Each structure stands twice: as structure tokens, then as C-alpha cells.
Amino acid sequence: MATAINERGQFTIALSGGSTPKPLYEAIASQKLPWDKIHVFWGDERYVPPDHPDSNELMTRRAWLDKVPIPAANIHAVPTLAANPAVDAAQHEKHLQEFFHVTPGQFPSLDVVLLGMGDDAHTASLFPHTAALKVCDRLITVGNKDNSQRITFTYPLINAARSVIFLVAGANKRPALAQVFAPVADDFTYPSRLIRPQGELFWLLDAAAGLELKP
Numbered sequence: 001m002a003t004a005i006n007e008r009g010q011f012t013i014a015l016s017g018g019s020t021p022k023p024l025y026e027a028i029a030s031q032k033l034p035w036d037k038i039h040v041f042w043g044d045e046r047y048v049p050p051d052h053p054d055s056n057e058l059m060t061r062r063a064w065l066d067k068v069p070i071p072a073a074n075i076h077a078v079p080t081l082a083a084n085p086a087v088d089a090a091q092h093e094k095h096l097q098e099f100f101h102v103t104p105g106q107f108p109s110l111d112v113v114l115l116g117m118g119d120d121a122h123t124a125s126l127f128p129h130t131a132a133l134k135v136c137d138r139l140i141t142v143g144n145k146d147n148s149q150r151i152t153f154t155y156p157l158i159n160a161a162r163s164v165i166f167l168v169a170g171a172n173k174r175p176a177l178a179q180v181f182a183p184v185a186d187d188f189t190y191p192s193r194l195i196r197p198q199g200e201l202f203w204l205l206d207a208a209a210g211l212e213l214k215p
């Protein structure tokens with residue numbers, strides 16, 4: 001964070017949703033950090049209003065953002081109110097292009113993209129065998145989980161990050177992890193395999209998730 005702020009004047013991070021990162025967000029909320037220099041994005045969002053119990057933004061606000069003096073302008077929530085996910089995805093992509101000063105076709109490098117992984121090996125809202133996995137020319141696209149739509153970073157945007165951190169917990173993730181780390185497996189069946197960033201990649205696993213992985 002210090003390097004990013006010293007070199008570029010700000011630190012940009014995309015967050016994951018679901019249940020795993022909540023304790024991390026609660027811990028970050030008690031830190032004294034240069035909040036005015038930190039810009040928060042989300043790697044994916046469920047297509048629900050921001051006050052809906054399934055909203056990744058709501059979880060993050062309750063666990064972290066509502067408890068710290070981060071300027072509202074530094075919170076780059078995914079829009080979900082157009083009643084059309086493709087419209088909201090396009091609007092959010094435009095927002096990212098303007099914020100990072102990139103033109104269509106260019107991929108900005110966030111300082112950190114924090115990711116989770118589901119027991120089907122999805123990450124962000126890049127689900128197995130869905131159209132979102134083939135989107136390589138956009139920053140943001142529409143994801144699909146069991147016919148319910150979401151908004152998600154594309155995998156090339158994730159891969160452009162300076163640092164990608166997976167946070168994975170629970171024994172139910174073991175079979176998916178085994179396939180993600182296997183020398184050969186299908187990327188479209190196990191989407192987390194598509195994450196091969198140009199920058200650093202870290203996998204933080206709890207003991208239950210990592211039990212059967214060989215170093």
C-alpha cells in the first residue's frame with residue numbers, strides 16, 4: 001500500500017464477496033489507514049439492490065466501510081439498479097476507464113484484486129461454462145449463476161492487477177482446489193485456473209481447504 005501511495009498517490013483494491021472475507025474486513029476496519037488515498041472496488045456483485053442481504057457491497061459496508069472515515073467518492077460500488085445488468089456493466093466499465101484513464105481495449109492495473117473461490121472453482125462471478133469466461137475485450141461483463149445474473153470483472157482485468165490474492169476457506173473447497181492446482185485441467189470447468197496475473201499471485205488457504213495440497 002505504501003509503495004502504491006508513494007508512487008501513484010493512491011491504492012486501489014477490488015474486493016471479493018461471499019462469506020469468507022468478512023472477518024478480514026472486520027479486522028481491517030480497526031486499522032488506522034490513509035483512508036483518503038484508498039479506493040475500493042468490487043470484483044463482482046450480485047444483481048440486487050445495495051441494501052439487499054445478498055449484496056457484496058452491503059456485507060463490506062457493514063463489516064468495514066461504514067466503520068472507517070473513507071470518503072464516499074473512494075467507494076466505487078457496482079451499479080445494480082438499471083433493471084438491465086448489461087447496462088449497469090457498461091456503465092461501470094466506463095467509470096473504471098475514466099477513473100484509471102484508460103481507453104477501450106486497455107486494461108488498468110489495480111494494486112490488489114482480492115478473490116474468493118467457490119466449491120465449483122468459480123471466482124468473482126466467473127462461473128464454470130458460462131459466457132463471461134470468454135469475454136476478453138471488456139473490463140466488466142455479466143456473469144451468470146444458475147440463471148441469476150451478476151456483474152463481474154473479466155479475467156483479463158483481474159490478470160492485469162499488480163497483485164492478486166485468493167482467500168479460500170473450508171473443506172468443501174478441497175476438490176476444486178485440487179483441480180485448480182492440477183498440472184492439466186479444463187479452465188472453463190475450473191475458472192480459477194484462468195487467473196494468471198502479470199503481477200504477483202498469492203493463495204491464502206485455511207487448514208481445512210489446503211489439507212490435501214502438496215507443497
Ligand SMILES: O=C1O[C@H](COP(=O)(O)O)[C@@H](O)[C@H](O)[C@H]1O
Nearest residue numbers: 016017018019020116117118124
Ligand atoms: O458468490 C460469491 O462467491 C465467491 C466465493 O464465496 P465464499 O463465500 O465461498 O467465500 C466470492 O468470491 C464472490 O465474490 C461471491 O460473489
